[in-house]
Amino acid sequence: MTLLSPDALEAALRKIGAERYHHLHPFHRLLHGGGCTRGQVQAWALNRYCYQAVIPLKDAALIARCDDPAVRRAWRSRLVDHDGEEGADGRDTEGGIAQWLRLTDGLGLARDMVVSQRAALPASRFAALAYLDFVRSRSLLEAVASSLTELFAPAIIGERIAGMLSHYDFVAPDTLAYFQARPPRASRDSAFALAYVRAHATTPERQRQVQDALVFKCEVLWAMLDALYAAYVSPGHVPPGAFVPEDPR
């Protein structure tokens, strides 16, 4: 193993995203291109909630393992983004989880079913848990690196908003608040995480670890779409107990 320059390491990480990020998954092509039924969009939002619910847990787990006050403080903004806060005017600002529930509400899913995760595909819960476990158990550097899928998020989100609004009359613009809010946050967060990784992955072994962490995270996102595709597109085998859309496929 040879030591890469920070620029070469960044290029290697961007290559992983270009090859493995879930923008390449056939479910996303369906979703963004208007190929999904309402039931499939419901299933996507319901299952993706498992991932959304884990994000502040993994962010808090990362903060809980970090000795540097400056890093903890920077990372804390992610908790604010997902859990909201009281604004200067005394009113709550809506966090990402509340915004996601606005989407599932708008899609006609019972909130209790969404929040309990009881109708989600087990594979969705397992993938989200694997992400949480990774952040809890690996090195801080690997935990930071596993967030770097956000480097690739702004592009997919732009495509998603446009695609969903143009193709699905059952998706109202105000239910997409989560995606409206994400790109600047994802850019800020991924810039911080990338700078951290560039500065701290200073041995060939650590550079290998951060690349593996990003591969792992791509696997988490990909596995969630694989499970959705198999249950709700093809072959259409919904596991026992999981959500069954009302509309015919």
Place this chain on the structure above:
Amino acid sequence: MTLLSPDALEAALRKIGAERYHHLHPFHRLLHGGGCTRGQVQAWALNRYCYQAVIPLKDAALIARCDDPAVRRAWRSRLVDHDGEEGADGRDTEGGIAQWLRLTDGLGLARDMVVSQRAALPASRFAALAYLDFVRSRSLLEAVASSLTELFAPAIIGERIAGMLSHYDFVAPDTLAYFQARPPRASRDSAFALAYVRAHATTPERQRQVQDALVFKCEVLWAMLDALYAAYVSPGHVPPGAFVPEDPR
């Protein structure tokens, strides 16, 4: 919630197995009925290794949380079954993991690829990890109850041995040692776990927990076959980096 008698609780648990155990999964019907290609059997053995590798970890995690020496001692036999021991004649007896590797060897899979789990479907690793996390984090009673899928294992294993030997000329009898050894062990272990659950699930809430634990464990096994089916049967989308069989499907 009402309190069930031990017999009624056992009946409820057996009903969960009858409805949710993975003997009902279409992949098993293919596997046992001779409908799999060699590549699909390879993929099954390769991915199931992720689960096999986690079993002694979850059993040790359970022992590590148990205050009762008698339960710890009884549960220890599971470690022996999976990791082997030195026999009275000084020779090692083969544990379940070694036997599983005999199967993957016989199927022509490189041992390093199997043991590293690097070519396994991420969904297989995530499901196995979810099982380990469950045993580590839930109550001891729930951890014990999650093993109760073994109540249903002897029947499926008998079917598997017969089916694989009669249908697949690439499966040699001596590579099925794992399955030859399992039924008496599974019967012994599940009898112990069932007696424990009958004795300790003494409130409606605990009875709900043990049923939920068994449902969860059925979800783990089912999710592994869902992932296999989606990657290697239909729609046949192998995720980036995962095993690709050499034979055409």
